[in-house]
Amino acid sequence: MQASKSVTAKLLATENITVMQDKVRTAMFDVKNRVLTLPLWADVETYTEDHLIGHEVGHALYTPLEGWHDAVCDRGQNFKSFLNVVEDARIEKLIQRKYPGLRPLFIKSYRKLLADGFFGGTVDSINEMGLIDRINTYFKCGMSAGVQFAADEQQWIPRIEKLETWDEVVTLTEELYAFCKQQMEEQQKAEEEAQKHADPDDLDGEDDEDDSDNFGFEDDEDEEEFDMESSAADTDGDGEGEAEGDATASGDVEEGDEEEIDADGNPAQTEEGGISADFDENEPAAQTDDSLRQSIDSMVDDGARKVTNYTIRTPKYADHIVSYKTILAEVRGENPIDSTRLEDEYYMASWREVQDRHMPAMNAIGKYLYSEWQKVNKKAVNHMVKEFEMKKQASEFARASTAKTGVIDTLKMNNYKLTDDIFKKVTVLPEGKNHAFVMFLDMSGSMSQHMYETVEQTLLLAQFCRQIGVPFRVYGFSDRYASGTWGHATDFALHEYHVAEGMALLELFTNEMSKSEMTLMAERMLFHYARINRDYDRWAQCNYNTGHSIATTQTYNSCFDLGGTPLDSAITLGIPLVNDFRASTRADIVNVVFLTDGASHEMEVNGAGFRNNNYGVYSHVTITSPWSNKNYKSRNIGARATTQTELLLEMMKDETGATMLGYFICKQSKSAFMGAHSHQSGIFTNWDTTNELWKQARTDGFLPAKAVGYDEFYIVGDKSLKIEESKMKGVNGEITKAKLRTAFKKAQVGGRKSRKMLNDIVARVA
Numbered sequence: 001m002q003a004s005k006s007v008t009a010k011l012l013a014t015e016n017i018t019v020m021q022d023k024v025r026t027a028m029f030d031v032k033n034r035v036l037t038l039p040l041w042a043d044v045e046t047y048t049e050d051h052l053i054g055h056e057v058g059h060a061l062y063t064p065l066e067g068w069h070d071a072v073c074d075r076g077q078n079f080k081s082f083l084n085v086v087e088d089a090r091i092e093k094l095i096q097r098k099y100p101g102l103r104p105l106f107i108k109s110y111r112k113l114l115a116d117g118f119f120g121g122t123v124d125s126i127n128e129m130g131l132i133d134r135i136n137t138y139f140k141c142g143m144s145a146g147v148q149f150a151a152d153e154q155q156w157i158p159r160i161e162k163l164e165t166w167d168e169v170v171t172l173t174e175e176l177y178a179f180c181k182q183q184m185e186e187q188q189k190a191e192e193e194a195q196k197h198a199d200p201d202d203l204d205g206e207d208d209e210d211d212s213d214n215f216g217f218e219d220d221e222d223e224e225e226f227d228m229e230s231s232a233a234d235t236d237g238d239g240e241g242e243a244e245g246d247a248t249a250s251g252d253v254e255e256g257d258e259e260e261i262d263a264d265g266n267p268a269q270t271e272e273g274g275i276s277a278d279f280d281e282n283e284p285a286a287q288t289d290d291s292l293r294q295s296i297d298s299m300v301d302d303g304a305r306k307v308t309n310y311t312i313r314t315p316k317y318a319d320h321i322v323s324y325k326t327i328l329a330e331v332r333g334e335n336p337i338d339s340t341r342l343e344d345e346y347y348m349a350s351w352r353e354v355q356d357r358h359m360p361a362m363n364a365i366g367k368y369l370y371s372e373w374q375k376v377n378k379k380a381v382n383h384m385v386k387e388f389e390m391k392k393q394a395s396e397f398a399r400a401s402t403a404k405t406g407v408i409d410t411l412k413m414n415n416y417k418l419t420d421d422i423f424k425k426v427t428v429l430p431e432g433k434n435h436a437f438v439m440f441l442d443m444s445g446s447m448s449q450h451m452y453e454t455v456e457q458t459l460l461l462a463q464f465c466r467q468i469g470v471p472f473r474v475y476g477f478s479d480r481y482a483s484g485t486w487g488h489a490t491d492f493a494l495h496e497y498h499v500a501e502g503m504a505l506l507e508l509f510t511n512e513m514s515k516s517e518m519t520l521m522a523e524r525m526l527f528h529y530a531r532i533n534r535d536y537d538r539w540a541q542c543n544y545n546t547g548h549s550i551a552t553t554q555t556y557n558s559c560f561d562l563g564g565t566p567l568d569s570a571i572t573l574g575i576p577l578v579n580d581f582r583a584s585t586r587a588d589i590v591n592v593v594f595l596t597d598g599a600s601h602e603m604e605v606n607g608a609g610f611r612n613n614n615y616g617v618y619s620h621v622t623i624t625s626p627w628s629n630k631n632y633k634s635r636n637i638g639a640r641a642t643t644q645t646e647l648l649l650e651m652m653k654d655e656t657g658a659t660m661l662g663y664f665i666c667k668q669s670k671s672a673f674m675g676a677h678s679h680q681s682g683i684f685t686n687w688d689t690t691n692e693l694w695k696q697a698r699t700d701g702f703l704p705a706k707a708v709g710y711d712e713f714y715i716v717g718d719k720s721l722k723i724e725e726s727k728m729k730g731v732n733g734e735i736t737k738a739k740l741r742t743a744f745k746k747a748q749v750g751g752r753k754s755r756k757m758l759n760d761i762v763a764r765v766a
Contacts, residue, residue, distance in 0.1 A: 018629045019035075019053070020035065020038070020309040020622055021307065021633070022037050022038075022040070022307050023307050024300075028070075029059065036056060036057065036060045038052070038056055039299075041299045044299055045112065048113070051108075051110070054106065055091075055092060055106075057095065058094060062091045062095070063087060067083070067166055069084050076283070077285070078279055079173070079177055081286035082176060082285075083169070084286065085136040085139075085289050086163070086172060087166075088139070088140070088289075090160075090169055092106060094164075107142050110140040116295075118291065118295035118296070119137055120288055120291030120292075121288075123145060127146075129287060130180060130184070130286075131180050131183065132289075133286055134153075135157075135176075136292075139160065156179075177284065183284075307620045307621075309631070310495045310496070310497055310621070310622065310624065311493070311495065312497045312498070312625070313496055313498040314576075315498070315499045317573040320499065321475075321504075321577075322481060322505065322559070323507050327521070328520060328521060330556075330558075331520060332520075333359055354554055354556045358553050358554045361549075361553040362524065362555060363523070364546045364547075365530070366526055368542055368545050369530055370519065373456060373459065380460075381460065381467065382467075388468055435470050435588070435589050435591060436471040436581065436587035436590045437473070437592075438472070438578050438590060438593070439473070439474045439475070439595065440567075440592070441458055441474060441476045442454075442477065442565060442567065442597060442598075443477060443478040443506070443561075444562055444564055445564070446597055448532050448562055449533065449718065450665055450721060452529040454595055454665060455526060455529055456721070457721060458508075458509070458595065461474075466518070473581060474507075474508045475507055475508065475574075476508050477504070477506075477570035478561075478562075478563055479566045480558070480561045481506060481558070493606065494606050495605065497572070497603045499569045499572055499573060500569065500603070500604045503566050503573070505573060524560070525560060528560040531551075531553070539551060565598060565599065565601050566601055567596060567600030567601075568600040568601070568648055569603050571648040572648060575656060576627075578590055578592060578658055589659060590656065592652070592659065592661065593661045593663070594660075594663070596663075596664060598664075599643065622634070625654075627655050628654070632648075634647065637708065638683045648709075649709025649710065650708065650709045660709060661710065661712050662707060662712070664676055664714070664715045666718065668718055673693070673715060673717065674690050674694065676705070677693060680715065681706045681707065697717065700720075701717050703715045
């Protein structure tokens, strides 16, 4: 059930129903938990799958438990087949009324099933069947399917069309069943009467013909005389045995007639087909209903290796957020790293040493690194702000329209004989949409080699948003900050995902921070990641300009430590967070940005992990959203299957309506770029295409990819993240216009490449 094709989400958007697929033979509905379980259908058209889902959802919404097809009926299976047909007509009318777009899907699908023999025959053969089978075909395939009714049968069509409640269905079914039973009895009586008055020659014509040959009679008169003599002989004494023989022959004919009656709707089981054995052959039954259900059951994918349906415990994101005030308190040294070790004398001694010896060095190095960053980027950010304002004004001008006010312009009055344009005009400027940004920064160990440059990009985005007055939040997702408080819930259900207690969203930057608070946060982050990055040229410059060594300066800011990659947990927490942020800022458009370099660790789950189940064409995995009850199924894209992270990203986009932007940071090498591109897009490229993509990546410093869950996704080389001042390098030799033009072009291109993310943001919000 593909999320992009299925209409399940449309059907259940306003209903508290969960839909999932599993290895079952028929659809099942849990009334208490409101869970609709559907079979896994194999090799069916998309519209047929949508029709089957829509049909079962119709039952889930409108049919009581005793009305389901697999429910036991005390009136017997024959009556239940009638009940199924009438109830199908009612619920399909109601679900199509609620969602009119389903009607053409139902008709198209049922017509295809009819043509494929799913109803047990063609329209011509169905027209020879009982009334209930023709009613079933008529309401499923439409009036243009060619189903025919007798004059006394047409009364049932409008009555079924008017059904609204389950009680009405039961009442009408009882009347319809009695009518069809009477039809069946009358047909049987008519056949018996016809058989009773039939000419014995017609009953035993073949035998008479054989006798004629054996006895040598040459004309009809002789045959008639022989028959009369035989009849007389029977009367004299031997007729009893002959009567038994006639009865036997008559019985053979009746048995043959019963077989023909079966084709007309009377139940009888044969080796070649027909309705199920638990039907009473002496009562009317809906043969097409039974045939259709058996045929649909045959579409179930019995080859599915494993099916796992996951749910997500609704997270309380506020319990996982570490506010910027808490982080800054640690940065300032106001609180010890671990408040649980205040009685530990050795620990407290080390804490005081950090405060006394290393904090001055951290402050000095941080201030130097931030000032250097400002020298390179302050002008660039200001330029981007001006560019943004110009694009914004240009966009407003393009949307501007001129309208007449209805007030006469006195200056144009003298032209009233020449033109009727004498009214004042006003220019209407429609307001633009309000934007907001939520950024998620990967704080995993694999980011260590390019974390410094990533923080520089983050600072660019934060400074730009601050200067143009756009609400923003920057969260670092980490599993290290609260590592001492890791815990595992014990009350979650099987296959229920939940965010671990040790997961933290560190609030690094926000539009609510003061300028001094943003500066302090930036200084300490740059120091921390310069120490990890091990850029020895940068270390030497810091030592020369500050007199402090990064290598020997200890840091106590554990909040910036790198650990695992809890991206999935960040996405799950981010869904309600983004929705609340949108509401609080009244933003029309929320842009969600992920800065990361790889795949996520899985969330905590009771049962087998997701990645053990999602690979292979015979595996089926779904994750159900706790907010809308929509489920997301793993599927093959290109050369691989979707991952849990991709399904959660799709969920986030659907639940928040945000614009999803992703930046995947990798090494500036051909193998790294192509590996990342293949994984994100699910496409393995050939040699020529790979060379073209690598050429593009070297030129631009990044490579776009079609990643699941994102509106735009870029693979960015770590070297292109290094921010350099856009200065023209010296031109050796004679200065010519060509050399100046080339130098200027290189300077401009270099600036754009190193600020890829900022350029994207400017283009998006302007």
